[in-house]
Amino acid sequence: MSFWAGYPEVQHELERVQHLIDQETAGPGGLISRALSDLTRRDAKFLRPGFVVLAGRIGNGGVPLGEGAIERAAAIEMLHMASLIHDDIVDGARTRRGGDSLHITLGSKRAVLAGDYLFARSFALFAKSSGQEGLRLLTPSVARLVSSVIDESSGLDESPASGLPGGSLRFNLSPRRYLHRIVGKTAVLFALSFHAGALEADTPSKDLIEPLRRVGYNLGVGFQIIDDLLDIAGDPRKTGKPRGTDLRAGVVTLPLILAMQKDSGKILPKLADQARHARWRRTRVHALEEVRRLVSRCGAFQETWSVAERYTRRAEREILRLPPGADRDTLQEATTRLLRRSA
């Protein structure tokens, strides 16, 4: 929640969200509840609930939010948590938010169930708090989210026996398919968060909902591109995860796709393969560093940054269409902080 530290009105509502998530995750009891409670308490940005809160306040003129908006915010964060837990199983990622992934602390089997529980409670909470229209928003977003993760996982080893990501990376992913994928993975849920907040207005009009959704969409795409950029080019001490996590999990992102298009010597696939599968750790680390250097030198980082910048500017333009006030200013600042993170 520290992301929203400077905004007491937002923070106050997010504490209500946190309280509700605590109640919901206490359900199963035992190890699973303890692990879930721990996960929400780690350095979670609470971005999506924050967006619900801000959109809700922009729509209702800044008065405290009704219980429905708090429930939708909690539901969306729980959905996000569920997808992180299952993603970490799929990617074999050992850390999350600076601690062990849930499949490490709970074992894969309980982690599957913990994710399922969050999925189910998330839908129940959303169903309780929203009209049918609300649910018609949520359910296709989730289906789209899972499809994108499946699409991403096509880089996994085709031989299921090993259980480890392996095989050759599919570099020939078009930037277009990459964008389609991250829209599903991130932007759709960001847009939904803003929409879920807008439902808090007395009469949620199209003139309010549409620009809010577009803010979420563009913010989501921009955010994910920068996340993917920082995964290769970022400072691990700032990002909180080792460099090259995506590459090692078999996930090809925009910087690599763009670099591949310029890689006349076809040296990148070989290096990427070494970074993933070389027998010795030192060889893998060295190959990863070589990948980073090549991608940087050919200008692919800069190009990736420009694409993100385009979405950032679009989000900022849409924000200016919203009713002015302190909450719009907060949203603007949050956008700047998220999308102008330095590599």
Next chain:
Amino acid sequence: MSFWAGYPEVQHELERVQHLIDQETAGPGGLISRALSDLTRRDAKFLRPGFVVLAGRIGNGGVPLGEGAIERAAAIEMLHMASLIHDDIVDGARTRRGGDSLHITLGSKRAVLAGDYLFARSFALFAKSSGQEGLRLLTPSVARLVSSVIDESSGLDESPASGLPGGSLRFNLSPRRYLHRIVGKTAVLFALSFHAGALEADTPSKDLIEPLRRVGYNLGVGFQIIDDLLDIAGDPRKTGKPRGTDLRAGVVTLPLILAMQKDSGKILPKLADQARHARWRRTRVHALEEVRRLVSRCGAFQETWSVAERYTRRAEREILRLPPGADRDTLQEATTRLLRRSA
């Protein structure tokens, strides 16, 4: 679908359900779609969609069903499939419906995603086809289902590192808690299936919905008790799975609970432990056979059977409260076939 082979009206509607599931599962493409399509085609009884169809026909007087009922039937079957796929991962079960489990053919990681995809599409389909009331039915049922599986999985090894079910079985489960668990695991979804069919009536009245729900509930409890009984006492050639699957997965069921209450020599826990963890396969098989003999000799099979019989009779009584006709007769026959399966 072969379970409904003698009922062409039901079978015809179930073909529409199958067709819709095929469309839905084609979404992700590749290995996952192939595995899902294969799973629906194996010897699936299509019990839950069959109940939706029968309840729908009983409610509307036997005319062909509208698209909404077909969508709800497909959604419930997909939900059931999702839970089977994830359960098999959790239990480490290698076979399902006479073939390899999905985590065997796809690997655990893809199987997690395949289940998630079905969950998400199932909710989307239900949201599309039902009013908000319908969704307020579905979502708590799913949350209850997952909670019951989590409760059941408390028999899993507490040390996540091994990834295998281990540790000591908790035999001190009360029959009450066992019943609570199987209600969540099976009866809630059976009741929901009947309710989802009842929504097909022009004006779904309480007088129709309530008895239908009670049929589903009692049928579900009876069905699950018999399933658990057959897991220890049944003929593997008839059940299609090796004996003692539950015990080996660390799941304690009614026959064992009742036998434990009579086991003055406290020999059962030791044997159960051997059946699960003994080093040699022959020792495990022998211990399992000893467990079966002990449970049989102390009368626990007979007692378990009587409990199931109580629920069977309740289901049959509730069926007689429904509007008479060919569909009610079909439901009665189906109930008899499901609940009077011989051990």
